[in-house]
Amino acid sequence: MKQAIRTNLTESAATSLRSEIAAGRWPVGERIPNEATLVEMLGVSRGTVREAVRALVSQGLLETRQGSGTYVLATADPAAALDRVRQTCLRDQWEARALLDVEAARLAALRHTPADIATLRRLLSERGTVADGGREAFIRRDLAFHRAVVRASGNQAMVEIYDFFTAAITDVIGSTLQGDLPEPNDQAHAQIVEAVASGDPDRAAASVRAFMAPVLLQLDRLLSR
Amino acid sequence: MKQAIRTNLTESAATSLRSEIAAGRWPVGERIPNEATLVEMLGVSRGTVREAVRALVSQGLLETRQGSGTYVLATADPAAALDRVRQTCLRDQWEARALLDVEAARLAALRHTPADIATLRRLLSERGTVADGGREAFIRRDLAFHRAVVRASGNQAMVEIYDFFTAAITDVIGSTLQGDLPEPNDQAHAQIVEAVASGDPDRAAASVRAFMAPVLLQLDRLLSR
DNA sequence: TAACTAAAGTCATCAGATGATTTGATGACT
């Protein structure tokens, strides 16, 4: 019995168009055939063609101009990259984020402002323990500290990617690893602040690297079980 | 004169629905009103409603189930994070990608397989010069080399993020910086391969860092003009 | 040549009808 992939006509029409675009049949900037032609090509009605085109428009692949035509904006779905990242394993995502921490600390050592250091010291003092307001709140405070380090790097792209990984990881991790990961103490955090404040990039990177190593090790142990 | 944002009905209908969803009018998992009701609510025809819903479906906010209804999958656009990354400045994106290069080389030194090294050597020997097949082809070959280093790190998340940055950067850079960036020679590339092959993570990271520094410096100069 | 006009081409939107699928209710049978 053949397990046909049950999907609707709109989806398959959109998929057809997407692959034609990806194959370069219509280069970027080019106008694709009009609706009537697509109806013939895809063998579906105009409404279905329009919905398929609308889907690709909302994905940033096409652009429709009333009275003129439908044009190719990009050959690959930009959002697909993000999906692929999200589908990589938790371990790789965690490791990638940890590397961002390391390199962000290095940059922060070189570029931090006095306000950055003040913020880090404040977040560190507010961090407290799990006992204060429960586990979830503690994780939020801890995260705020690490995010502030990345922010001190002065690189907005790294901040956004860091946030993305954080969101993706917390989505997955949810309830599965509750409390199983070692949480470095305040002293380890304080060392990071001092290393960044010292302005020594290698020292800052090393402090974060040392910080992350045992966490990643434990994560590996948990995931290999 | 009021500069009304000229948009079509489908877009505004989709925007209405998106904001209702974001406002929590229909929680995640909930069924939204049926098409006929949306027609009344939004004051547009059924076809327009369907196109608006289709747009949100392709963005991952909604899911339609024939015979059952349309359900909320998420309250925020997951692709929004990616858009924010793309909107950060070229310099930050470039730097972030360079940091990925560095840390990927570090991991590659620890985890590379013999096949990885063979691939790197092959890509290096095929790299050639700008004279071979034109500038664009040369950039592609050069990129393939650096991507292979990231791939040798064994971290798929880093590969995907690297690809994302590469795509975003090449989109922007396009014609603006044609040929203005220094291109490290084969010797610098060979040093990276040897450092990775040596299995020394610090040496591998340092070789890529030294590699990237002048490029980033020149990029800063170009962008500050 | 330049500006205007008209026509063709294209997407945008509406309206109506029918099919496919899911879901819940009904009722018969054990």
Added chain:
DNA sequence: AGTCATCAAATCATCTGATGACTTTAGTTA
């Protein structure tokens, strides 16, 4: 009571036809 088959309602999927709005281009005219 519980289980199963059947049926009807609700809902999305798809097709068809028609009209409007906008852009582009060719032609025309001053």
